[in-house]
Amino acid sequence: MAKDKEKSFLLFSSSFSYREVKPSSLLRRFRFAVFVVLCYVLWLRLLFFTFPPESYSSSEHSVAGGHRHRRLSRSLDTCHPDIAPFYIHSIHPRFNAALMQRCLARPASCDVCPHVGHRGLGRPLLRLPLRADDVVGTSWYATHPLAAEMLFHHRAERHPCRTTDPSAALLFYVPFYAGLHAAANFRQKNHTRGDALAVDLAAHLSSLPSFRRHGGRDHFLTLGNASWNFMRSAAYPDLGANRLLLLPEVANMTVLTVERHPWEGHNQFGIPYPSYFHPRTTAEVAEWQAELRRFRRKHLLAFVGGLRSDEDKGSVRSTIMNQCWKSNRCILVDCEAARHECGDPDRVLDVMRGAEFCLQPPGESFTRRSTFDAVLAGCIPVFFSEHAAYTQYEWYLPGRPEDWSVLFERDQWDRVEEELARIPRAEVERMRETVLGLIPRLTYAHPDANPSELGFHDAVDVALVGLTKRIRASLQKGGLKAM
Numbered sequence: 001m002a003k004d005k006e007k008s009f010l011l012f013s014s015s016f017s018y019r020e021v022k023p024s025s026l027l028r029r030f031r032f033a034v035f036v037v038l039c040y041v042l043w044l045r046l047l048f049f050t051f052p053p054e055s056y057s058s059s060e061h062s063v064a065g066g067h068r069h070r071r072l073s074r075s076l077d078t079c080h081p082d083i084a085p086f087y088i089h090s091i092h093p094r095f096n097a098a099l100m101q102r103c104l105a106r107p108a109s110c111d112v113c114p115h116v117g118h119r120g121l122g123r124p125l126l127r128l129p130l131r132a133d134d135v136v137g138t139s140w141y142a143t144h145p146l147a148a149e150m151l152f153h154h155r156a157e158r159h160p161c162r163t164t165d166p167s168a169a170l171l172f173y174v175p176f177y178a179g180l181h182a183a184a185n186f187r188q189k190n191h192t193r194g195d196a197l198a199v200d201l202a203a204h205l206s207s208l209p210s211f212r213r214h215g216g217r218d219h220f221l222t223l224g225n226a227s228w229n230f231m232r233s234a235a236y237p238d239l240g241a242n243r244l245l246l247l248p249e250v251a252n253m254t255v256l257t258v259e260r261h262p263w264e265g266h267n268q269f270g271i272p273y274p275s276y277f278h279p280r281t282t283a284e285v286a287e288w289q290a291e292l293r294r295f296r297r298k299h300l301l302a303f304v305g306g307l308r309s310d311e312d313k314g315s316v317r318s319t320i321m322n323q324c325w326k327s328n329r330c331i332l333v334d335c336e337a338a339r340h341e342c343g344d345p346d347r348v349l350d351v352m353r354g355a356e357f358c359l360q361p362p363g364e365s366f367t368r369r370s371t372f373d374a375v376l377a378g379c380i381p382v383f384f385s386e387h388a389a390y391t392q393y394e395w396y397l398p399g400r401p402e403d404w405s406v407l408f409e410r411d412q413w414d415r416v417e418e419e420l421a422r423i424p425r426a427e428v429e430r431m432r433e434t435v436l437g438l439i440p441r442l443t444y445a446h447p448d449a450n451p452s453e454l455g456f457h458d459a460v461d462v463a464l465v466g467l468t469k470r471i472r473a474s475l476q477k478g479g480l481k482a483m
Contacts, residue, residue, distance in 0.1 A: 079161035083461065084468040086161055087169035088153075089208070095201055096153065096177045103180065110183040112146050119447055120150025121278060125345055139284055139446055142345050143274045145369035148258055149179050149224035151274055154447040155460045166210050171467055172219040174253075176201055179224030182241035191232070195242045198230075202249035216252040217474050220467055226259035226365050227268050254470060256463055259367040262387045269466060270392035272459045273369035275376045276345045277439075278446040282455035285443070289436050292378035295353050299331045301420055302355035302379065304348055304370055305363070306335035316361045316384050319413050327417055331355055352377035356428055357406065357420050360388055367392055375438050380431050382406045382420070384413065395466040396441055396459070404434040 079085065100120075103113035115122040118141065125140040143151075153175045156162060163169050181197055188194040205211045211219060223230065232240035244250060245268075253267065260268035279285050303324055307317050324330035333351055335342035342348065348370075352358050358374035359382045366387040374381050383389060383405060390401050398404055412419055445458040457465065 080457075080461070080465075082468065083161045083464045084170035084472070085163040085168050086156070086159075086171035086173055086464065086467075087163055087166045087210075088156060088173045088175060089205075091175065091201070091204065095197065096175050099177045099180045099184070100150070103184065110186070112144050112180060112183045115142065115144035115147065116150065116180070119154040120144075120147040121446075122147065125276065137280075139279050140276055140345075141278060143276055143278070145273045146179050146183060146224040146258070148271055148274050148444070149175075149177050149222045151278075151444045151447070152222045152256070152271070152460055152463070153177075155444060155458075158447060158451075159460070159464075160451050161464065170218060171464070171471060172210060174201070174205065174219055174221040176221055177224070178221070178230060178244055182225055182229050186229075186241050188241070191237070191242075195244075198242050198244035198247060201244075202247045206249050211249075214252075214475060214478075216249060217478070218471050219252075220254040220256060220471075221250075222271065223255060223257040225257070226367070227255065227257045227261045227265055228259075228365065231261065231264070254467060256467075259365055260392055262366070262391050269395060269463075269470075270367075271463050272393065272396060272442045272444075273367070273372050274444050274459075275369070275372045275442075276349070277376055277443055279440075279443060279454075279458075280446045280449040281453040283453075285440050285456065289378075289439060292353065292436060295378070297354055297356050299355040300329040301357040301359060301382070301417060302331045302333075302351050303359040304333040304335065304342060304351055304373075305359075305361070305368075306342075308363070316413055320359050320361060320416055323414075323416055329417060329421075348373055349377050352379040355379055356432075357382050359416065360384070362388060372442055375435055375442055378432055378436050380405060380428070380435055382408065382416070384408055395462055397438070398434065404431055404438065 100116050103109065103116045107114040117123065121141040121143055123142040124138045125142055126138065156173060156175075166172070178198065185194055205216065205219070227245060229240050230242055230244040231246055232243045233246060245255060251267070255265075255268045256271045257265075257268055258271060258273050260270050277288065279288075301324070303320055305317065307321070321332065321334070324332040331351055331354060333341050333347070352374050356379070358370070358377070358379040360368055360371050360374065361384045362368070363370075366385055368388070371381050371389060381389070381404075384407075386407065389397065389405065390407075401407060406420070406423075408416065408419065440456040440458060441462050443458055444460065445454055
């Protein structure tokens with residue numbers, strides 16, 4: 001037996017010696033294992049920031065959790081008297097939640113899709129050194145400019161003026177993500193297919209007793225895209241993704257959009273493009289405003305943007321960009337040459353915080369998200385068309401445009417710096433204070449914000465106040481009973 005054991009040990013030793021791994025091979029395997037672990041950690045980090053568990057919800061799918069949210073919000077605050085009770089329609093998920101899910105599953109399908117995580121807020125903006133509560137408690141996000149309809153919906157779900165009883169509501173909200181649908185289907189050449197979802201929604205609304213009661217005049221929807229994207233007609237078959245706003249069922253509804261049609265938008269009202277700040281408390285807003293007051297502005301003017309192909313828009317942009325390139329008082333971020341900088345929220349805000357005035361020439365249309373970035377940075381907006389803001393956001397802006405902004409006529413475009421330099425310093429400071437005062441009402445508060453700690457009307461509240469006034473007046477004018 002001793003000999004057998006010795007023989008077995010020798011065989012084992014021989015086998016071990018034969019299979020012994022060289023040190024270089026072990027090092028390679030170790031490096032590969034470390035690489036795999038790092039990739040897994042990075043993947044988990046991407047999964048959390050881009051596809052969080054709360055990335056989507058709909059009125060139907062959030063009923064169970066929604067009751068908990070509604071009880072919480074009601075215990076924290078009561079409905080403001082200027083805002084009427086509103087009801088959120090429970091529509092099929094294909095009109096909202098499914099659109100968001102499809103975006104999350106196929107982030108390359110459109111420009112908006114990679115940024116719809118965290119209920120439309122987008123990727124959290126974190127500062128180093130990273131603390132444990134930074135992810136959960138942050139109020140800064142890389143929010144896409146076309147995310148307003150999602151932010152409005154999730155903010156409305158926890159709003160203290162929301163009611164689950166349609167008979168107690170004056171306002172009725174239709175949470176259709178029309179802008180997200182348009183962005184994902186903008187290349188659809190078949191008009192019937194492109195219009196199908198909007199047509200189905202209109203048919204569904206017309207079947208509801210609450211909609212038929214007042215012909216839809218007490219209903220509203222929000223659009224995260226310019227209104228002309230939803231006004232495709234036979235006269236302009238190549239303009240717009242669909243004809244949602246031209247459907248008879250929508251004609252009496254109130255439409256909240258980031259850009260209204262200046263001449264045909266009789267039922268359209270502008271709401272702000274979302275920027276990067278989504279405060280949870282009044283203290284956060286006050287702290288940011290105080291920081292802006294302390295910040296030293298080294299430049300007279302700034303422009304973040306690029307040239308456009310349209311001849312008229314390109315002319316104003318090329319004119320101001322040429323002036324910026326020649327001046328040491330202007331800071332320019334050319335989005336054609338430095339596209340990555342224009343997509344970096346920190347870079348955009350740093351540039352705007354360093355200037356007294358921020359130039360806002362027309363973009364792909366009259367309006368720009370950059371206007372709201374400028375306000376967030378305490379930078380006085382400079383416009384080149386009245387339709388860039390004054391005819392758009394009447395519920396949000398002061399009655400006197402000169403109190404917070406500058407408008408240049410065409411004959412002033414070639415001497416922008418000269419004209420701005422003439423404005424007295426005291427006037428500049430007064431205008432900036434007005435701009436800083438606009439920050440709360442032009443900001444979309446965080447969906448999880450405690451109503452009792454907000455202490456101000458954000459962009460959603462301001463819209464609800466305007467809707468309340470409009471719909472009450474509309475119902476009274478029609479001889480119909482209003483709450």
